[in-house]
Amino acid sequence: MTHKVAILGASGYTGAELIRLIATHPGLEIAALSADRKAGMEMVEVYPHLRHLSLPVLKRIEELDFAGIDLCFCALPHATSQAVIATLPERVKVVDLSADFRLRDLGEYEKWYGKPHSAPDLQKTAVYGLTEFYREEIRVARLVAGTGCNAATGQFSLIPAIRAGVIDLDEIIIDMKVGVSGAGRSLKENLLQAELGENWYAYGTGGRHRHLGEFDQEFSRAAGRRVEAQFTPTLVPASRGILAASYVRGDADVIHATLSQAYAKEPFVTMLPLGQVPAVKHVRATNFVHIGVVAERRSGRATIHAVLDNLTKGSAGQAVQNANLMLGEKETTGLMLSPVYP
Template identity: 65%
Template sequence: MSKTFNVAILGASGYTGAELVRLIATHPSIRIAALTADRKAGQSMGEVFPHLRHLDLPRLTAIDAVDFAGIDLAFCALPHATSQEVIAKLPRDLKVVDLSADFRIRDPEVYAKWYGHEHLALDLQAEAVYGLTEFYRDEIKSARLVAGTGCNAATGIYAILPLLRAGVIDPEMILIDLATGVSGAGRSPKEGSLHSEVSEGYHAYNVAKHRHLAEFDQEFTKAAGRPVEVTFTPHLLPQNRGILATVYVRGEPEAVHKALAETYAGEPFMVVLPLGEAPATRHVRGSNFVHLGVVPDRRPGWVMVFSTLDNLTKGSSGQALQNANLMLGLPETAGLMAAPLFP
């Protein structure tokens, strides 16, 4: 019989924490041994998330009350700027997958520029592996700390990184027009996330200053071997889940499509649609799948590349579980092959 690994979810009362619980509930080799949520300590997970009432789960506790002896891996689903201090106090032999932004940026100066404060765990930042599984699989397998990507960043990177590596697009002409669901803003009450503020509307936000630009710069510059800066405009969709990126690039459609198809051949969660077909968020909802499409523009030399994923699953918690599987020596797809929800 295969070994069962014990995990803790720190920050289980947020959307990503609940999504981790939902996914791990059917995992054949992982058991949830501890759940934390400081403000809701003492409550059951079913009280906080009634859709999880059927599960036999530990009660929520404060992080300080968790006995990490016997815990093999911790998922850290805490707010940005909180994770780095918490993770610095965890046992050094504990494997950690962080879902926040705290360890995504390799350069401490770049992190301070985009997040407005100095990093408080520089030694950990130096060892963290960027959690884009399909491109850092080997490093993730041997990592102690994996930094989950931004959901918007992952959506854009999946579409563009293979094209820069293959040299089939102009690095100076990359425009990303992206729309994301409201759950990406988290569960904490915010005026801008109220139903009456979001429904029946569509608007751009954080124009020219979204923090995921730092991830684009980091990953695209590395792939191209030269500085690459993109134009990125995120928009808020009046729906709960899902991200769709429309990327405009200079290149030839057949070469762009071939680069994506060859890069993702054999990847269990990556689906490249036939040339000329565009994806939809509803076809990946609640799943760990990414759908990519390539459509020729009417102007010769321009191509539209589409990328869609579920921000809470492949964009965050599903990606985290995929990486945890690798870190624990388990099949990468374990607990993640459920089909998307439809309709």
């Protein structure tokens, strides 16, 4: 059975990544594409690398016919999905790639995003979209809230260790290097080649990065008490990919064994041998996560290294993984792509 899907916000990076993945998916058919400023254009005009595909013309959302659509991927700007999803037919399943439904507490949403949530009833029904930890809830959900790419990387590193109580919950430091596509496709001065080329810089420092809201929520839920990690992301002159180094107090052997057991049956998460570290290029353009644990020279200290592709496992790939579950497809369908290398 083929399921018809719509991609709302198809002109952004995550929209293009969704198209790339779904184009070879045997169970999904792209039936509608939307864009705002680029409505009326062919996708080849927006992304020439997709010219080999036969795709619908980009339309405004209000021009789309949802009569035959089974699932919508919403790759819309933050604070836009709330209003749009509220207008969709209730029978249409939704995977939202924005931040609009990630935080369960409405007060936390307003704290991190600076405005009240406009669809609180919808928010109550949303399931957090990190498949490896919410698989059964996602399977029966109507609305799934895709995770932040930074938040996903940190959680893959730490959630099993937090649940098992094998690290000190009051000493978690996450240092993250992030590719520039995570900032989206909009023109921004700080993302120009002349500004970012040969340049690295930290952003969202001092506890101001919005993905801390997800860390607080999910780490605290895993621990059964309040957990506040220290987090610094650094923008690097690379198009895609995330490398997270999480510095923790705990025994490296125990941490490695805990993560290895937690991910033993996960098709997309690979634990490296103790002492080995992963590289971003080894997961480029895939739905895979590689994790390594290293014992530090100070006794009882360890670093957990994790890599993923922010556009795939951190966003569009995770969204397709969720959609597979929601539509009764095999979870890995369309996602077992090998990395692009070199």
